[in-house]
Every structure is written in structure tokens, then in C-alpha cells.
Amino acid sequence: MHILLVASAFNSLTQRVHAELRDRGHTVAAELALGDAALRRAVDRNRPDLILAPMLTRAVPEDIWSAHTCLIVHPGPPGDRGPSSLDWAIHEGAACWGVTVLQAGAEMDAGDVWASVACPVPRVGKSDLYRNEISDAALDAVHLAVERFASGTYTPWAQTGTARTRPWFRQELRRIDWESDPTETVVRKLRAADSRPGVLDELLGADWYLHGGCPEDGLRGTPGELLATRNGAICRATADGAVWIPELRARRAPGGPAPCKLPAVRALAGRLPALPELPAPTGPSAGRTLADIRYRESGRAGFLSFSFPGGAMSTDDCRRLLDAYRAARARPTTVLVIGGGRDLFSNGIHLRVIEAAGDPAAESWANINAMNDLVEAVLTTTDRLTVAAVAGNAAAGGMMLALAADEVWCRAGAVLNPHYRLMGLYGSEYWTHTLPRRVGAEAADRLTREALPVSAAAGQRLGLVDRTLAVAPGEFGAETGRLAVRLAASPGVTARIAAKKAERDRQEAVRPLAAHREEELARMRRTFLDPDAPYHALRRAFARKEPPDRTPPHISTPRPLIRPRPGGSRSGTFRPDGGRVTGSGPDEVARRPDGCYQDD
Template sequence: MKILLLCTAHNSLSQRLYLTLAPDHEVTLEYALSAETVIEAANMAHPHLIICPFLTSPVPKEVFTKFMTLVVHPGAPGDGGPSALDFIIMGEDGTDSDLERVMKKDLWSEHGRSHWAVTVLQAIEEYDAGPVWAFEQFCIDIDDHNLTKSSLYRGDVTRAAIAASVAAIERVRLAIHETAGTDLEGDARWDRITPELQAKSEYKTASVTTGEPFLGGHTTPLPLLKAAQRDFDINRHSARMISRLIRASDSQPGCLTRMFSSSLYVYGGFIEDGEHMADIHAQPGTIIGTRNDAICFRTIDGKGIWVSHTRRVKKKTDATMWPKVPAIPLFTDIGIIDAKNPPQLLSDHPEDFHRLEYPTFQEVFIEYDTISTGQRVAYLTFDFYNGAMSTNQCRHMCAALRCILDTHTELSPLSAMVLLGGSYFSNGIHLNVIEAAPDSAYESWANINAMNDVVLLVLQDFAAKNIMTVAALRGNAAAGGVALAAAADLVIAGENVVMNPAYRTLGLFGSEYHTVSYYGRVGYDVGRHLLRDMLPVSAQQARDIGLVDIVLPGYGDALDTAIHTHVSNLISSNQKPGQWKSKLDLSPTALAFARMQELGEMAKDFWSARSLRYHSRRRDFVRKIKASKTPLRFAVHRRKVGEYDEEETDSFDMIETFAMLLRKGQEVALQESIEALKAQARRASTPGTGSEMEKRKLELMFECYYNAG
């Protein structure tokens, strides 16, 4: 079947769906940049079926009346609107249809809904109101402080969306069979897919996997939740309600609050609670502690709320959105706290990185396990926001890894160290922090070196003490995060994990010793394809090529148990994973040489003319600039023979390519300035003076152009 995916962006859900469908279908993808581009793409691809896994704009009538179009909606049957997940986490439970009254009087449910769902419905003129072809539901606990809108979307919503989408495709096939009365082959069969196919009524009332009706209560169309409706009242709202509001707004748009001296979007929402809070006496809204660049403020019910990240509000005069950065740097910048003397009524992180037993914010912690044979294993959790690892966070993680190494003694040896990551495993360097830095190139350099220090500890220091290293990916990974995992002796991945190993999409050569781990694991040719193709890779595909060693079923607690069991069995059986390393020179000299070569290329990406590719792409990514077109590597329907994306060409690596672009841009700017100055000179009363001013301004304004020669 020919399937066209229409997406606002190719996000985690659309990538999972693409990887699920691609083995059995011809799949192509188009960014829904405008109604015109969507119509054009549909006519070019002429698909049998269109699926919209992540779409924030209506499907044009010219498309859904011509092609069967299915929309994946993160809501239960009967629910509509773009803010469904936001309302659910806030406590909407369907018992009161007057949401304005609920929000105004805080009539939110005590415990929220027990279940939520994803619905695959047919696109019609009315938004999210077409015939239902499938829905899948899942349990939900809205007061789990690890549950944010984005983590819910990447986890339960994505899994349900895949199940419902696959079921919907099968039901479309059955509808063709019933309509045609014969089992046709190939395109002759799929050509019978039209918008006139009828979905059965039971598709709306029975979930895909269990056949049960929706168990989460009454549903009703939900309105758009505006930014102003997400604010909290520090003198009225409990810690639990504030946490819900913040977590429901993650990662877009954020919880807009006026509690601080200026309006800010805040992120995090972890609750601080425990016996120690009784000893803290402060007014609601007072900042009572800091930890790992996050701040904690007091709530009216005697608890605390942690804010890990913040973002300034975009003003009308701002060209783009502001970066989302850790709280302390921004709070320091706008004068809310003194970084040299921050409020500290709470304890800092434990020096030995043990897991705190009370509710709090803790990005990095270590748990030790002694298996039945008496051997010890260290499990390192590092749950960084959106998987991004800033310079400070990398240093914090290095300290945790060294702490683990220090526990390895002759009397109490350590057999293995397991990297667990968090809801993401890791996505590498922290692009938002880099974008917000006064010198983005220098911060990029500091960050990549700090990331390299983390990977070097895994590659070298643990190996020197004969401690097995395991990377257990429970969440998605990208770029430097994939390289971090690949450096381990053994890589385990959950079956739902998606990996994006390439760096080129962002205009980077990459480091983190990936030239050692990628090529060592999969060989040079396959490794080069991973880096140049810039396509998502499923856990199963990664296992097939050797980037991943083991794929385990399940998610959540079941996956955690499977990881612990596998590691314990591996250690007790005395197996030695990491045979790929035996073929390589991993001496300190060889690793230093690999690092030098990678950083040499990265220096070009940060400071040479080639840096144009990285700095512009980072800006667009961080500030959410809308793409101008769909990459040809996704839009197969647009690719002609001999056509490539810019990132797929060899010239993308050549400094001269970007030097020429800079010269052309400077020449255009120079000509425009000359014309403007000539006009100014013509208006001047003394032509001679104007001419001298013209020359003087040219030297001042375009000094860099002439220096570039």
C-alpha cells in the first residue's frame, strides 16, 4: 500500500509510525507547511491512504474528499480539540461540561481519569469529528510527578497510536474486501480505497486490544487551552495543582506564570515533600532552595515546587521565541536570585548520589544491587529534561560515574555499571543552553568536551577496572546520546525505542567517540550510512546491524524488571559482552587521537565558515522556526533521480561551500548599503562631505568582509 504521512513535524510519534509501516508499505512523508503544499503532495504521491500522525492544522477539503485520510488524535472517542492531553493532566474527568466554570472555580477532579485513549478517525470538514476507525486506551495516573504532557505523548500515547493506526489500516483492508466481494491483488486492491468506505459502528465503542468500551468516563469536545489559563495562584493553589498545571503545559507552550518579577514560562513541576519541610518557614512563592540549576519555591500547603527550566515570553518586537534554559541562569540574569548566594533552605544533592527517598527533584542518582551470586551492580539514572545534557549536567554525571568507580574495591568489587538514562536516554549536547549563551561557539566547545569526558569514562576508566558497562535505553536517543550508549560493552534497548544516530541534520560532524563506537560496532560502510542517511532507526533495526545487542519487550516497570533480570543473568553466567572492542585499539593514545580528529571537525563546525550550517540549524531548532520544505529523504514522492538534500551531499562538508555563501551574502549587503549611502549623499547639502562619510561608514560597517578577503 502507498501511504502518505502528513505531519506538522516529524516527531517521535510519526517516526515510530514510519518505522512500523515502512517494512510492509511504501511510505512517504510531507510536512504540512500550507494547504497548498499538502494538496500538491497528495497529488504527487497519489497515495492509497493518507495518515496524519501529528497534525496541528486542518486537512484541506481537496485532499480528504479525494483520498481516504486518517487523523491520529490523542484523545478518546467523542473528545476533540488540540488541548486534550493538557486538560486530562490538569484533572478534567468529564463530569462537568462547563470547563470555564471548572477552571475559574478549580473544580478539577481529585484523582483525574483512570484511562485515556488515542483515536484514529477519518478527516472530514469538522475538525476531529469524522468516523472512528480505531481507538486504543491506556491507564493514567495524573499525579505521577514523572508524567508530563510530553512524556505521556512519547510513551502511552505513541504506543496506543501505533496499535490503533495498524488496526485502522487492517480495517480499511477488510472494508475493501467486503465492498469488492473478492480478494484482489496488489494496487488493484488498494486502488479501491476511497473516502466513501464505511467504518463499522463498533470501532468507536470497542478498544483495539481488549475490545472494551472506553473506561475513562464521559467525553466531550474540549476547547483550546490558552496560555493565560495555565497560570497558578500561589496563594490559592496547592502543590499538587501547581504541579499538574506545569506538567500539563510541557513542553509547549509551558506554564505561563506572573509569580516572579516578570512573566515567564516555567517547566518541571516536581513536588518537594517530606518531614524536613516542617522546619522551613517561608511565605508561599519564596524560593527556598536550588539544585542542579533548578529552583524550588514554597507553596501554600507547606510543600515545594521545583522549576527546572524557564523561557522568556516572546514580545511583539522579538523576531523569534526565546530559548528554554535551566532556571538559575535565567533567574540570575533577570535579577530574581543571586547566583553567588542563592537561597538554600533545602539540602543539595547527596555526595554519594544515592536516591532520595522522599518526593523531590533529582536528575542523577545511583542505586546498587547485589545479585544472587553476591556480585554488585551499579545502576545510574540520569533523567535530563528532553534528554539534553548541558556542560554542567555532563560534569555532574562525570562526578556520579567517578563516585561509582570509587566504590570498586578489592573487598567489594563492582561487576557492572548500567546507564539507564530517563524518559529519554540522551539526545547529546544542550542546544537551548548553547543558543542562549553569550558566545554560542565557545559554549558548544565546552559542552562537547564535557560530553566527551562522560563517554571517555565509559570507554576507558571502567574498562581499566574490568567493570562491565551496559547502556539500557528505556527511551529514545539521538546524536551524542546514541554514541554514549554505543560506547558501552553491551547495549540493551526497549522494543519501542527510536534512535537517531546522525549529527548532520544539525550541521555537525559529531564527537563523543562515535568514530570509535559506530565503526567498531557496525563497520565503516554501515556506520557511514547511519551518519549520512539521517533517518530514524528502530530498536530492531539497530540490533540487526549491531548498534544494539539486545532488544527487550515491554515498557515502564516491566522493562525495568527485564533489564535487571538480563543484567543479573549475564553477570552470573560469566559472559563477557563487548567483543566488538577486542578488534579495536582502545588505548589512551588511540582514544586521544580519535577525540582530536573529531574535535578538529567540530571546531570547523563552531568557528569556520562551515559553522553557518550549524549555527543556523541550531537557531531554527531551538527557536522553533518553521521549515521551508520537507527533506527529500522523507518526501520520497518529491525526489527525482540525482536530487539530494543539502545535508546528503559532499559539498555540505566543505568549508569553501559556506565561504562562498558568506561572500555572496556580504556582497549583496554591501551593494544595498552602497545604494543607501549614495541616496544619503544625494540628499546631503555638501556632496563632498557626504562622499567622505560614505567611505568612512563602509570601512566601519564591513570590516569583516574585507578581512575575509
């Protein structure tokens, strides 16, 4: 069928629906819900067999839903209605939730049900829950609903019984009483608002939105008092303990620009009093505390896990992770796994920190070089096998970090974006070496030029991914651990490491990694230093959440799947270099970002 996706943003769920429907042979176009007139034009232009709305915050016009079957993905079980479904579920401590695909009608969220799938609610932030358990349930429900619609014989069932329409989850309900709220209550309020809108609070004489929250077991103080800092986060005392707050966003001044969400210490800048900077524990059993980088070992396998808010990696994040990688590489292991958490892998450089810098061009340059240093360290590791364990979405430089490893193991629900063009960038992190080596020059050119999301399954067919794990989000770390220990103990591992070293030497003789880096960074530097380059306006719009003014053409135009080159997908050993990709620069970038990498 030809399916038109209608969405308020081309966010992670919309991307996954887009990619997986294409995997199943449908042609798919997407239209951002920027107004009724534009939506009507898109429907007339596409003449779709089915309209599907994976993430929609406004009503579909009656003349559209009355003439076409229009299915809405609602992040709640049947009978749940309202715009803040996940906020309420986390706030009330729900253990089980669900996703419903229902038919659009006159009343929001009240249409006939085409499919409904339940899911657990682990104690994680709203964005993590949305990208993982909710996303898994949503795709199961979407595929079921699409199959039922295609059959032409299914009759959706009317929602009967008790329906509950709950209002917008306002800041009054989110407000933290630092004098009396225990740590668990504070963390729950922060988790229900971790991406948007944040919890509005007063701190050091100004209003801030607090984003993210992690309990702290070892620190105590006067409730509301700031106790310490750690890698950009602040620790604040609660009634019975403390919480770490990773990010803050200033309240918007009347008529002023939208402030960026930033690491808390950077956001507070000169307001922050002198506080101790506490080092993060690196071991696996450090208790409840904030630790964005951890290392552990099992058998002959080492595991370096990391988790940065929104998947964005600042210059400092890259340098700290590089230090941790070098320390892990000094350990006597045979296999080294990077990643392996339950959510985002990496989305590359930190655009919001860059935007807030005094000199964004200089910070862009520092950040991209720090990212390159990290990727180079992985690429040049020849004394052991490396595995990138990609539990969640990866994009741009984060995707290239994964491709630097010998093997990429990916959770089945992850969405991959191996391109840079939508931010007006040519790209770096040795992509001109790793991407063609993995998928071939022709597919690499299409991936970077078309800039469409790729599912984990399609990634494996193309050669981006070596192993896809169909496990629940919370099980991915344990499963990759089991597989890595088995790989490290396998009889052929020593021979593989030796062959890897020889192949690295051969590739270096053909074209040194330094040549790739020099060429890529020369183009990136020209972009950073050109004040008229699209990158600067696109970065600003992304960081400050400026709404798009049109649907980008790369998602509104249906395209066939990228097929693997002859010979099948990569299976654990390096291929010869597929050649250098050219012609994939920012030739047709959108004027506004479309939420292509992050959900916040």
C-alpha cells in the same frame, strides 16, 4: 503500500510511525503541513495508497480527504475532540485515556473510527506521557488501522453517542495561585504544560513560562517564595510545601525574537537573589525531590540513572554525570548500567544553552568536549561490563553515549537517531569508532547520511541494539534491573570482562581512541568557529522554535530500509573495527530544523 505521512512536525511520534511502518515493508514519505498548496503538490507527487497524519494541528483540505483515504491520529478516546486532549486528561486526573485513528472529514476529530486503543495515564508530565503510553497506544492503533485499510474489507464505524469537543486549554486554566494551591495542584498544572506552552507566571518582576515540575517534601516557606536552587532548577514554596521548577522561558517581547527555554537559574541570571544551592540526593530512596542523577546497587550490579529535560545535556550536566560515573566505577560491582529511567535517554549537547551563551562557539566547544569525556569514560571501562539501558529516544551524541557501552538494551518503543547531519555537524563522541564497529562501515555511512529515524527493532537487526524489551514504560527499569543482576551473577561474566579488556587493548593498538577524538573535534571546531556554517542558523532556529519553510528532502523522499550486513546483528561481544566512515558531513542539511530530536 506507499504511505504519505502528513505532520505539523517530524516529532517523536511521527518518527516512530515512519520507522515502524518501514519495518513492516511499506514505503513511507513525509510532508510537513506548511500549507494547502504544498500538501497538494506532495499528494500529486507521491500518489499514495494511504495518507496518515500522526501529529497534525491543522485541517486537511477537503479536496484531499474527499479523494484519498486520510487517517488522523488523535490522542484521545473516541468522542473526545479538540486541540488540547492531553492537557485536559492530565488536568482532570484521568486514570485511563486512549488514542483514536479516525478518518478525516468536514468536522475536526469527528470522522469514522478505524482503530482505538486505550492506555493508562501515570502521574508524569505531558511530554513523557506523549512519548511513552500515548505513543505505544498510537502505534498499536496505527498498525491495526493500516492492516484494516489494506484488507479492503473493513468498514470503519461512525462515532455515535456522547461526543465532547473541548476548547483550547488556555492560560487562565493553568494559572497557579501560590497562596492557596497545594503542591499536588501546582504539580498537576505544571505537568499538563511541561513542554508547551508552559505555565505563564510572574516571578521577580517579569513574566515567565514555567516548564516542568517536581514535588519537594523537605522544604517549606512563604507561599510563592523562592527557597533554593539545585543544578539549575529553582524551588518555590506552595501553600503546603514546595515544587522544583527546572526550566523557564521568558515571555516574548512584541516584535522580539522567540526566547529560549533554559535552566531556571540561567534564565533568571542577575534577577535571582542569593539562595542556598542544595546538593541532590543520589540514593534510590530520597523521597519526593528533584534528583536528575541517582545511583543504586542490587547484588553485583550498579545502576546509574539520569534524566535531563528534553534529553539535552549541558556542559555542567555532562561533568556532573561524569563525576557520578567515576564514583559508580569505584564501587565493587561486576555490571554497571547507565540509564534505565522511563523516558528519554539522551539527545546530546544542549543546543538551547549554547544558543543563549554569550559566545555560542565557545560553549559549543566546551559542551562537546564534556560529552566526549563522558563517552570516553564508558568506552575505557575495562574492569566490568557496561550496559546502556535506553528506555526512550536517543539521538546524536546521546546515541553515541549508549553505543559506548558493551551492551545496549532498548525498550521496544524507543526511536534512535544515530546521526548529526540535520544540525549541520560532522559529529563527535567517538562515533567514527563506535558506529562502524557496531553496524559496519557501509550501514554507518547510510545511517549518518540519510539521517532517518530507526526503530528499536530495526536497531537490533542492524547491531545498534543488543536486546529489545517489549515492556510498558513504567516496567523498563525493573526489567533491566532483573536482567542486570542475572548478568552480573552469570558464570561467564569474568571471562567476558577479561576478553573485553584484551579487545580494548587490541583496538587501541590498531587505532587509538585519541585519534578518533582528534579528527572528529578538528572538524567540529572548524564548524563552531565558522560564523557562516549552517550549524549556527540551524541551532538558532531549533532553540527559538522558528517554523520550517519547507519539508526537508531526507524525509520527503521514500527510501528502502537499511539492511544488516552479512553475518547478522551484534550479539554481546565487540566486533573488529569496521573502518572509518567518510563523506557523511553536512552536505545537504535542511535550512530549518524539523523537530527531529525533541518534542518541545
